Amino acid sequence: MKKVFLSLLFVSISIFASIKNEEASQELLLSNIPIVDIRTPGEWKETGLLKGSIPIMLFDEKGKYDLEDFLKKLNSAVDTKKPFALICRTGSRTKILAQFLSQKMGYDVINIKSGILYAKFMKLPILPYQSN
Numbered sequence: 001m002k003k004v005f006l007s008l009l010f011v012s013i014s015i016f017a018s019i020k021n022e023e024a025s026q027e028l029l030l031s032n033i034p035i036v037d038i039r040t041p042g043e044w045k046e047t048g049l050l051k052g053s054i055p056i057m058l059f060d061e062k063g064k065y066d067l068e069d070f071l072k073k074l075n076s077a078v079d080t081k082k083p084f085a086l087i088c089r090t091g092s093r094t095k096i097l098a099q100f101l102s103q104k105m106g107y108d109v110i111n112i113k114s115g116i117l118y119a120k121f122m123k124l125p126i127l128p129y130q131s132n
Contacts, residue, residue: 023112033082043089056070056077090117
């Protein structure tokens with residue numbers, strides 16, 4: 001009985017969770033959907049941050065990550081019961097993370113598929129990174 005319940009719970013999570021792949025756009029910025037930038041502080045300093053985005057590093061400069069720490073910071077910064085977006089440099093890291101967060105955590109995630117480079121190309125508002 002316990003296994004049946006857990007199976008139904010997992011299926012229901014995956015039914016209600018979703019991933020959308022979108023380009024960065026003015027419409028996305030105006031929607032007030034939180035945007036989480038998962039790049040490194042060095043990348044934030046290099047290119048700046050999309051206006052209104054929340055910097056929460058996932059992978060460090062050596063490619064290592066602390067998923068537990070990332071999820072703790074994500075859950076304190078964003079209401080994960082509502083849709084939120086992820087951005088990185090080109091969309092590679094966010095594609096992997098969005099899939100995990102949707103399938104394993106049941107979150108509704110928007111993957112900004114071409115990343116900050118496309119946002120800069122589209123001349124969306126980019127602000128300098130201010131470390132705390």
